[in-house]
Amino acid sequence: MQIKTAISLLAVGLLLSFATQAEVSSPTGPLPKWELGAGVAGLSLPDYPGADQSSSYVLPFPYIIYRGERIKANRDGLRGLLIEHRRWDLDISVGGSLPVNSSDNDARAGMESLDFSFELGPSLRFKFYDTPSQNLQLRFNLRALLAVDGFPAFNYEGWLFNPELRWRQHLTDSLTWGASLQMRYGSDDYHQYFYGVANRFATASRPAYQAEEGYNSSGFGLNLRWLANADWRLNVAAAYIDLHDASFNGSPLFKQNNGVYFGLSVSRILWRASTRVGADPSD
Template sequence: MKTRLASTAMPVLTFLCACLPAMPAGAEALPKWELGLGAAGISLPSYRGSDVQRSEVLPAPYVVYRGERLQADRGGVRAELLRNDLFELNVSANLSLYRTTNDDPARRGMESLRPVAELGPTADFSLWRSADGRADLDFRVPLRAGFTIESSPRHVGWLLAPNLRLRLHDLGGMPGLGLSLQGGPQFADRRWHDYTYGVRPSEATAARPAYAASGGYSGMQVTGTLSRRFGDFWTGAFVRVDSLNGAVFRDSPLVRQNQGVTAGLAVIWVFGKSSTLVNAEE
């Protein structure tokens, strides 16, 4: 089993870990650790189904550690206990950057949404890997509990997000260029949906009737990422598309549109690295 704990202290670090994952490649001699710093820009809706788009520019720390058992990279922090070529079980973490304020038209007068930290097990099934290790296809099944990021965190339910993930390295014969495509349906319980889409009677208005969400299908999500290393510089970009067609909460007055797009770009300068080399994957 592998334990993976992605940082939730800085939203941009989760942006790098979740949206710009490490790309597969054959083992090679790499520095045991690397440190870097840069900037990241992200544009995203206030929440899935919102018609309010916001943009932010954030500092982007870059930390890589390639230990024998402990590893830290763009995929998070991992302590490997057991793993084989066909199956991997780990504990993974994620951080949703969706949030609202009282100025959001759909939620005016309602409690603001807080970012949500997600933590839980992930089963990863290897479906295919190329002979040179530069391409692989996985089926991943993460199950996560959600907790609000605030002084008194609240448990807001459970999310199940099975997905297929295709990763390509040295794309088009260009060293260091990586592409990742990932997508699948999402499912969540009543509490998860009600946190974002529920409207209490005390919050109801003539244009926003009371609404109690139910558990079930939450829509589809597809993400594409592209990254490349140029010497001491690393850059990456991603685009994520959400579709709420058929979602059980589609009738909520807080759902203003069926589709939403999130996109981001990060540029990192790697200013420090270990002189000790270890065999590892980039």
């Protein structure tokens, strides 16, 4: 398992920041419109879903919270709220994945490396209940995969449909835990990006492979966050994904049908806005 250290990037920070409410003593009261800080995250994860090799990362990141009326940056990432209702809303959400150097992965040796990538698209959220102490949401995420090819150039690499059930509960003013269940279904070009083998990269042990559209994976995750005080916070997250019956399981790059992800981050708020806004249940 390799240990890799990366320079902090805004995009990585947005993907890794686990946002929490700023006021330990009053999670339901008015909060600063924006907060800025910094943190460090440790991650352990497969090189890509279905890989039999993993990597560990130590990544400094900017901690960014913005509680705008339509634009929000919080523990759920960057969101652009389009339509809001008491029981549902529609927004634009952003995700992504870290790059993979093919020279560090035996199955991909000699192939092109996987670039840092963003996933961007609409998210429809149904709120079964949404209170200051607890919430349960069903999300339907549809995202396009955009691989960074010499920033600011991007390559479109297909789409992913990702239904997700999320639950979160405030145990105390300073301690919150949550869980999620999800399923993923991808287009043929989305799967080709990760699991396809072009003829020029085919070998005796790695035949050419053309991926198809279909079922990707399912999984569950757990997370815990602790606010030590108004400035310091600790976040722990773990996830398991199951890739049995994945549509790409015939790929020579597909090596195992499960994966475990683990993340730990510590961050500190350095600056806050004097302007206050109402609390968001997603904080």
